[in-house]
Amino acid sequence: xxxxxxxxxxxxxxxxxxxxxxxxxxxxxxxxxxxxxxxxxxxxxxxxxxxxxxxxxxxxxxxxxxxxxxxxxxxxxxxxxxxxxxxxxxxxxxxxxxxxxxxxxxxxxxxxxxxxxxxxxx
Numbered sequence: 001x002x003x004x005x006x007x008x009x010x011x012x013x014x015x016x017x018x019x020x021x022x023x024x025x026x027x028x029x030x031x032x033x034x035x036x037x038x039x040x041x042x043x044x045x046x047x048x049x050x051x052x053x054x055x056x057x058x059x060x061x062x063x064x065x066x067x068x069x070x071x072x073x074x075x076x077x078x079x080x081x082x083x084x085x086x087x088x089x090x091x092x093x094x095x096x097x098x099x100x101x102x103x104x105x106x107x108x109x110x111x112x113x114x115x116x117x118x119x120x121x122x
Contacts, residue, residue: 001098001101003101004084004097004098004100004101005083005084005097005098007097008032008082008083008084008085008095008097008098009082009083011085011095012082012085014094014095015029015031015085015086015087015095018087018089018094019049019087022087023089025088025089025090025091026087026088026089026090027087027088028047028086028087028088029047029049029085029086029087030045030046030047030049030058030061030085030086030087031045031046031049031058031077031082031084031085032044032045032046032082032083032084032085032086032098033046033058033077033081033082033083034081034083035064035066035069035075035077035081036066037066037067037068037069040065040066041066042064042065042066042069043083043084043098044060044061044062044064044069044075045060045061045062045086046058046059046060046061046075046077047059047061048074050074053076055076055077055078056076056077056078056079057074057075057076057077058074058075058077059072059073059074059075060072060073060074060075083098084096084097084098084099086099
């Protein structure tokens with residue numbers, strides 16, 4: 001997983017390039033960020049990103065395990081929290097490096113993950 005996070009962070013420029021000037025068919029831009037609540041830690045996908053605010057914000061699009069973060073609520077995040085990114089390019093998934101290393105059936109998120117894995121772009 002740490003290698004996947006490193007690869008995502010090294011290629012974040014590709015994400016921002018596509019986000020700033022998306023081509024036809026490029027949609028669903030999301031960032032995965034790490035959140036902590038005491039000793040609990042969760043990596044959450046954020047959509048509807050707003051980088052015009054300080055700090056940046058996004059809407060939680062995966063069900064959080066941390067009780068202090070609400071599903072489908074707008075939350076702030078800092079650059080150092082980012083652990084992955086993804087978007088769709090004409091239905092194919094670009095990025096999503098952490099998704100590539102998760103086992104099939106990863107909790108409630110497993111169905112989503114297996115569907116996304118079938119659409120990965122290398």
